[in-house]
Amino acid sequence: MATEQTGAATEPVLGVAPPDVMVAPAAAGTTPPLWPPVPRVVFIARVIIGVALSAAALYAPFYFQPTMNRVLSQAIYLAIAAMGLNLLLGFNGQVSIGHGAFYGVGAFTSAILMIDHGWSFEPTIIASALLTGVFGLLVGLPALRVRGLYLALVTLGLAVLFPRVAQKFVDGTGGRPLLRPSRKEFSSLIEGLADDQWVYFLSLAIMVVLFFLAWNLTRGRVGRAMVAVRDQELAASTVGVNLAGTKVATFAISAAYAGVAGSLSVMVDALADGTNPVLYFQRSIEFLVAMTIGGAATMLGPAVGALALVLLRRNTQDLIEGKEILAPAIYGASLIAFVFVLPEGVVGGVRRLLAWLGRRSSAKGRPPTHPIPDDSHDIGGPHERT
Amino acid sequence: MSLLELDEVVGGYGQVQVLHGIDLAVDEGNVAVVLGANGAGKTTTLRAISGQVHVTGDIRFAGTSIVGKSPEAVSQLGIAHVPQGRGTFGELTVEENLRVGAINRRDNDIQRDLDRWYGVFPRLGERRTQEAGSMSGGEQQMLALARAMMARPRLLLLDEPSLGLAPLVTRELFARLGDLNRNEGLSILVVEQNANLALDIGHWGYVLETGNIAVEGPAEQLHDDEAVRKAYLGF
Amino acid sequence: MQLFIEQVLNGIGNGVVYGSVALALVLIFRTTGVLNFAQGEMALFSTYISWKLTETGLPVVGAIVISMLIAFVAGGVLQFTLIRPMEGRSQLNVVIVTLGLFLAINSLAQLFFGTDPQLMPSAFPSGGVDLFGGARIQKDTIGLIVVLLVECLALWVLLNKTKLGLKLRAVAADPVSARLHGIRAGWMLMFGWALAAMIGALAGSLVAAERTGFDATLMQIILVYALAAAALGGFDSIWGAVICGLIVGIADALTIQYVDALDGIEVVVPLGLILVVLIVSPNGLFGKRTVERV
Numbered sequence A: 001m002a003t004e005q006t007g008a009a010t011e012p013v014l015g016v017a018p019p020d021v022m023v024a025p026a027a028a029g030t031t032p033p034l035w036p037p038v039p040r041v042v043f044i045a046r047v048i049i050g051v052a053l054s055a056a057a058l059y060a061p062f063y064f065q066p067t068m069n070r071v072l073s074q075a076i077y078l079a080i081a082a083m084g085l086n087l088l089l090g091f092n093g094q095v096s097i098g099h100g101a102f103y104g105v106g107a108f109t110s111a112i113l114m115i116d117h118g119w120s121f122e123p124t125i126i127a128s129a130l131l132t133g134v135f136g137l138l139v140g141l142p143a144l145r146v147r148g149l150y151l152a153l154v155t156l157g158l159a160v161l162f163p164r165v166a167q168k169f170v171d172g173t174g175g176r177p178l179l180r181p182s183r184k185e186f187s188s189l190i191e192g193l194a195d196d197q198w199v200y201f202l203s204l205a206i207m208v209v210l211f212f213l214a215w216n217l218t219r220g221r222v223g224r225a226m227v228a229v230r231d232q233e234l235a236a237s238t239v240g241v242n243l244a245g246t247k248v249a250t251f252a253i254s255a256a257y258a259g260v261a262g263s264l265s266v267m268v269d270a271l272a273d274g275t276n277p278v279l280y281f282q283r284s285i286e287f288l289v290a291m292t293i294g295g296a297a298t299m300l301g302p303a304v305g306a307l308a309l310v311l312l313r314r315n316t317q318d319l320i321e322g323k324e325i326l327a328p329a330i331y332g333a334s335l336i337a338f339v340f341v342l343p344e345g346v347v348g349g350v351r352r353l354l355a356w357l358g359r360r361s362s363a364k365g366r367p368p369t370h371p372i373p374d375d376s377h378d379i380g381g382p383h384e385r386t
Numbered sequence B: 001m002s003l004l005e006l007d008e009v010v011g012g013y014g015q016v017q018v019l020h021g022i023d024l025a026v027d028e029g030n031v032a033v034v035l036g037a038n039g040a041g042k043t044t045t046l047r048a049i050s051g052q053v054h055v056t057g058d059i060r061f062a063g064t065s066i067v068g069k070s071p072e073a074v075s076q077l078g079i080a081h082v083p084q085g086r087g088t089f090g091e092l093t094v095e096e097n098l099r100v101g102a103i104n105r106r107d108n109d110i111q112r113d114l115d116r117w118y119g120v121f122p123r124l125g126e127r128r129t130q131e132a133g134s135m136s137g138g139e140q141q142m143l144a145l146a147r148a149m150m151a152r153p154r155l156l157l158l159d160e161p162s163l164g165l166a167p168l169v170t171r172e173l174f175a176r177l178g179d180l181n182r183n184e185g186l187s188i189l190v191v192e193q194n195a196n197l198a199l200d201i202g203h204w205g206y207v208l209e210t211g212n213i214a215v216e217g218p219a220e221q222l223h224d225d226e227a228v229r230k231a232y233l234g235f
Numbered sequence C: 001m002q003l004f005i006e007q008v009l010n011g012i013g014n015g016v017v018y019g020s021v022a023l024a025l026v027l028i029f030r031t032t033g034v035l036n037f038a039q040g041e042m043a044l045f046s047t048y049i050s051w052k053l054t055e056t057g058l059p060v061v062g063a064i065v066i067s068m069l070i071a072f073v074a075g076g077v078l079q080f081t082l083i084r085p086m087e088g089r090s091q092l093n094v095v096i097v098t099l100g101l102f103l104a105i106n107s108l109a110q111l112f113f114g115t116d117p118q119l120m121p122s123a124f125p126s127g128g129v130d131l132f133g134g135a136r137i138q139k140d141t142i143g144l145i146v147v148l149l150v151e152c153l154a155l156w157v158l159l160n161k162t163k164l165g166l167k168l169r170a171v172a173a174d175p176v177s178a179r180l181h182g183i184r185a186g187w188m189l190m191f192g193w194a195l196a197a198m199i200g201a202l203a204g205s206l207v208a209a210e211r212t213g214f215d216a217t218l219m220q221i222i223l224v225y226a227l228a229a230a231a232l233g234g235f236d237s238i239w240g241a242v243i244c245g246l247i248v249g250i251a252d253a254l255t256i257q258y259v260d261a262l263d264g265i266e267v268v269v270p271l272g273l274i275l276v277v278l279i280v281s282p283n284g285l286f287g288k289r290t291v292e293r294v
Helices: A040-063 A066-091 A099-117 A121-143 A148-169 A195-219 A221-231 A233-238 A243-269 A279-294 A301-319 A324-341 A345-362 B042-049 B071-077 B094-101 B110-120 B122-126 B137-150 B167-184 B195-201 B219-224 B226-233 C002-032 C039-055 C060-086 C091-113 C139-161 C163-173 C175-180 C185-210 C218-232 C238-258 C268-280
Strands: B004-013 B016-026 B031-036 B055-061 B079-082 B155-159 B187-192 B204-209 B212-218 C128-130 C136-138
Touching (some): A040 A066, A040 A345, A066 A279, A099 A279, A121 A148, A148 C091, A233 A243, A279 C091, B031 B042, B110 B122, B110 B137, B137 B155, B167 B187, C002 C139, C039 C060, C039 C185, C136 C139, C139 C163, C139 C238, C163 C185, C185 C218, C218 C268, C238 C268
Parallel strands (some): B079 B155
16 A cells, blocks of 8 residues: 555565566557566677586586585585575575475485495486475475464474484494495496596586476476565465465475485485484575575576585685684675675676676667666566576 | 745655655644645655655754754654554554653653543543554554654654544544644644545645645645646545 | 473473573564574573683672673674664575574684583582472572573563663564654664573573583574474563473473383474464464564
8 A cells, every 4th residue: 555656676585686666668569578688788698608607517527636526516416405495485485494304305315225225326316306305295285384484493493303313213334324325336437437527417417407497497387476476475366376386386396406416415425414413404504505695586596606605615624724613604604794795696796787787788879668777676687597 | 934844855765766856844833734646755755854764955843954863863853753554563552652652751741641642532541451453543543643742742744644544533533633733732744645634624735746846825725726626636 | 200290390491491592582583573593602602601701710600690791792782783784674684694693603602612511610509409209300490490580570571661671662563663753773673682692691601500511512402492482482472482491391301201202303392393383373372473574
């Protein structure tokens, strides 16, 4: 019942810009595109960035040492989990600080299937995805009744609960829930590639597939439903969006992503660890950090954030010479710094820059199509992806 | 010199400028009415006065400039702002709401004022210990008004008090406002869409249109002028 | 029967701890609308300060009081520097800042005070008191219960019977409206944090003394239980937080004792409690308003 527009753009929710206050008036008889056309400069910039990144990604494992490749692989599975969280939180608005638990389930599923049942690695990824997807469904159902803050708490509980469940039910070496599949159990190593390179490429391939799926998802009807639910549930339901279905499905999918990440972590780190009571809580926070730093509700965001996080983790160990306990302090400080300075994350910031460039190049000689230019979400609209 | 003067006030919310040069005055002891369509800038004008919105230009209260002062400071100078939607403290009881109104007073008459307002609004008296949020819209409006008066203000700013209220309740509300003005000399600046009732108790009227004063004049004149009524007041 | 009473007493002993921390959580939430995930770590840091002060020879009570005063100031400063700028932004942003604080403060505590377990002297006489049924309750626990009751009473009086409390609650209900009435909302928010930090410092120092040594992990699991207690109570009610703390503590103790199947994963109890209660009564057992801000 606002009698006047307040005009003030509400602050981005973790970089998710609010729906446009002003929308370009549609040409008569057409519906305005949900993703407005991109000016040439921006498009070209994006293509160049895309190509450069792809080339770098493909060349990297040949350039770096095995330890670095391992670090990059860690970034990859972290990115996958962050993307899962991104779908749930960034696009669908449900808070979870317990995705570490799904990750853990994925990790242990792979490890147990390989060690106890002799599976080769690749099929376990699928099993993990399915199993964690089901768990996600089971969690998503009661989540319908539990909103916002409480959901955060309950999911936190999951992350805390998981290591204890692992401790209770999993028997690893010496009775501790620590599983280390041996190298031999990973099959299909292509000749000509060193172990670490193969691990990297497999992870990369899976990440690309999953990111593409996510992109497709968010672009389509389901994606729009997700965002509608996030932004304005009541309105969404009145236009026929199946609230419960959307939310639960998103939960399941996002859990599956975390599960796949867990599986991959077993390949990369050769380890499924249930001994550390706070590990999965830490992981949950890492996913959140990666998503935030990279940029929520964007496609590249989780990947950028994951890479930044992993490099940060690695470099603080060097920087502080033995004072590794400072690492969480640095995470914490970076998290806070980003929320202050760049709440839309790196990708959001880059988008703003490109949008500014795009406006500058196309501004000449063209009358504005909408009355009030609003530079915080011009081209890089909330529903668009890179 | 008027009690309240606005001089070329320009401002709004970040990128979106809503006020484009408002000149307005409220004389002591008078009721000034601001009318206008949705989006004209009525609420923003009040917010500018109470320091919630950053503006340029000058706003003078009893001679001193109050532009740039914080809402807390403006309140302590003697301006009470009842915002749109009333702003009652839902979780607090009726009595607690009233006491908040008097929070910065140092005198001993607070209880006396409480009794007085319970007398003027008997329904508030009946619901003294009830949570404000559980009351009806009309009751909450009465509460908001009484609460504002607990601060013994010199100037009362009212933003669309009739919003969401039944006609009978609205009539009673404006009757009270009229009483307060006549009997206590309370100066009032009321923003309204319900032009009729407001102009009835008003002395001077302004019609706001997209951030500018389009028409002003004695309230009665605005009320009777057919052209103005049709163009701006919709009746 | 004796076993049962013992377990209940055990549960009360723990429950008082959870209730103390839940109290601080609810206080911050009630006065500033923020769920402070860093509450436990702030308490931890203050506990270390208390400990350090006793190491320099100060009597325990004095050390704790000084630590509480330091916490008061620190809480206000934290709110001012890190939380206030988040005003108007989504609650999720604020939650992230508190998570960041959680990580940072814990890590800094380890940096400054080391990772070895330390011994915190108790402010209460040692030994126990025998009760009916042959069960025994520790004097520490009694002390903690008394302290908690006094805190609750003091807070209740503050919030409901004083002008300051009225201002705090007004700001919590509607900060904009409060400002329009001349209340310095900013100061009130800072005060809320300062007060909660102070309560946390007290809770942490007393809890640490109950253990045979504490380290940086002191508050981590306690936080989960305290969050459960606060959530059960609906985040809205001081007394609710404390009562639910006791409920969680007792439920936990009884589960450990009687339900073997949950051996090792008793933490499922507070979680299960939260889930069940919330599904049945979305505002918690004692809560009045909907907590839907994230």
